[in-house]
Amino acid sequence: MSAELRDVRPALPAPLRRALAEKMHVWMGGWLRDRARKALLPRGEGERHLLFAVCDHFEPLHGRASRSVGLARVGAWRRGLPALSSRFRDADGRAPRHTFFFPGEEYDPALVEPLAALVQAGLGEIEVHLHHDGDTRELLREKLQRTVRVLGEHGAVVRRGGGPAWSFIHGNWSLANGRPDGRWCGVDDELRLLRQLGCYADFTFPSAPDPCQPRVVNAIYYPRDDTRRRAYDEPDPVRVGSARRDCVLLVQGPLALARREGSTRPRIESGALAAGDPPTVARLSTWIDQWIHVDGRPEWTFVKVHAHGAPEKNAAVMLGEPMATLHAALADLGARGWRVHYVTAREMYNVIRAAMDGRSGSPAEYFDYEVPPPPRARVGRS
Numbered sequence: 001m002s003a004e005l006r007d008v009r010p011a012l013p014a015p016l017r018r019a020l021a022e023k024m025h026v027w028m029g030g031w032l033r034d035r036a037r038k039a040l041l042p043r044g045e046g047e048r049h050l051l052f053a054v055c056d057h058f059e060p061l062h063g064r065a066s067r068s069v070g071l072a073r074v075g076a077w078r079r080g081l082p083a084l085s086s087r088f089r090d091a092d093g094r095a096p097r098h099t100f101f102f103p104g105e106e107y108d109p110a111l112v113e114p115l116a117a118l119v120q121a122g123l124g125e126i127e128v129h130l131h132h133d134g135d136t137r138e139l140l141r142e143k144l145q146r147t148v149r150v151l152g153e154h155g156a157v158v159r160r161g162g163g164p165a166w167s168f169i170h171g172n173w174s175l176a177n178g179r180p181d182g183r184w185c186g187v188d189d190e191l192r193l194l195r196q197l198g199c200y201a202d203f204t205f206p207s208a209p210d211p212c213q214p215r216v217v218n219a220i221y222y223p224r225d226d227t228r229r230r231a232y233d234e235p236d237p238v239r240v241g242s243a244r245r246d247c248v249l250l251v252q253g254p255l256a257l258a259r260r261e262g263s264t265r266p267r268i269e270s271g272a273l274a275a276g277d278p279p280t281v282a283r284l285s286t287w288i289d290q291w292i293h294v295d296g297r298p299e300w301t302f303v304k305v306h307a308h309g310a311p312e313k314n315a316a317v318m319l320g321e322p323m324a325t326l327h328a329a330l331a332d333l334g335a336r337g338w339r340v341h342y343v344t345a346r347e348m349y350n351v352i353r354a355a356m357d358g359r360s361g362s363p364a365e366y367f368d369y370e371v372p373p374p375p376r377a378r379v380g381r382s
Contacts, residue, residue, distance in 0.1 A: 027208055030217045038291050044298035049363050050340045051302045053348045055203045056309040058100040060111045070111055073310045078114035080319035085123050088327040091339040092364045099345040101129035101169040104147025116154040120376045125344040126156035131171025135186040144197050155376030164198040165371050167345045173207035177229045180211050188229040195248050201349045202248050206255035206270045217255045218290040222247045240296030242356045253304035254290040271305040275313035278322035281329045294355035300363055346371050
């Protein structure tokens with residue numbers, strides 16, 4: 001057991017220890033192994049780079065909201081994101097960038113077009129999100145194809161090699177039929193289908209304490225066999241020199257057992273930004289400390305956080321001073337030898353692919369390395 005765990009567990013009452021154990025048994029062993037393995041890795045020399053992405057499960061109709069509420073929520077982002085972003089710049093002179101994973105089942109052109117305007121302004125990109133339940137492979141194919149098609153009508157979907165190229169977040173976390181009760185999916189080989197339809201990367205995880213949480217944590221990897229249920233539990237990790245595979249790349253955000261601020265009690269830190277769990281400087285430190293990177297390129301650290309940013313309480317965090325505090329903390333990293341790069345999910349994937357191909361130097365050279373920007377996106381400095 002790590003020193004970090006020894007420090008916090010004795011202070012917990014037995015019932016709470018048991019409750020935490022039930023939530024963490026799936027991933028705790030993987031986290032401890034990851035911590036031990038990374039403790040032995042060389043940290044690299046020279047300039048360090050932090051790739052920071054916000055992947056938003058953006059659901060305007062969350063909570064069965066009416067269309068008018070959904071329109072108001074999208075309008076708040078259309079106004080609020082430019083106002084927030086205008087205050088900050090990264091090492092490349094770019095404003096913060098936001099990735100809106102829009103749920104296909106909520107599609108309404110009036111809900112998407114304000115987001116497409118933010119894409120055009122260079123403040124983010126739109127990717128694919130979907131909640132589905134009890135599907136067959138063919139039903140899921142139809143839903144995904146429709147989602148990609150309608151989002152593409154807003155100039156938000158990349159075209160590559162004659163077809164669409166997109167990244168994905170699974171609604172209710174149940175990627176590859178991952179729930180023990182079989183709800184919220186139904187298709188064991190979902191990862192194979194996603195790839196066949198143009199998906200290049202999945203950004204669903206972590207999901208702890210949800211039962212869909214993988215055993216693998218803080219990693220970037222291919223599934224070893226993408227035809228199996230919960231294929232994400234069997235990793236084929238990537239490193240510099242890894243061969244390209246015709247599979248969806250799984251890009252995880254940080255997951256850790258961390259101290260609660262002002263307390264000795266632990267918390268599950270999964271990189272979720274919400275009204276009840278706003279971003280802080282201490283949380284940023286935990287995210288960075290998980291050191292998600294491509295083996296062999298230790299100086300490029302990837303931090304992907306997630307949110308459900310449409311509901312009003314969460315939007316107040318994401319567009320208000322809590323998020324401004326996080327951006328200020330990211331800017332302060334420059335004084336500690338870091339170069340911070342705001343990226344979308346697509347840009348993060350491209351930098352990962354460049355690392356796998358042995359590229360080095362500044363990650364900013366590789367934002368469009370493999371998958372080009374969507375047609376409506378403004379490129380260059382904001």
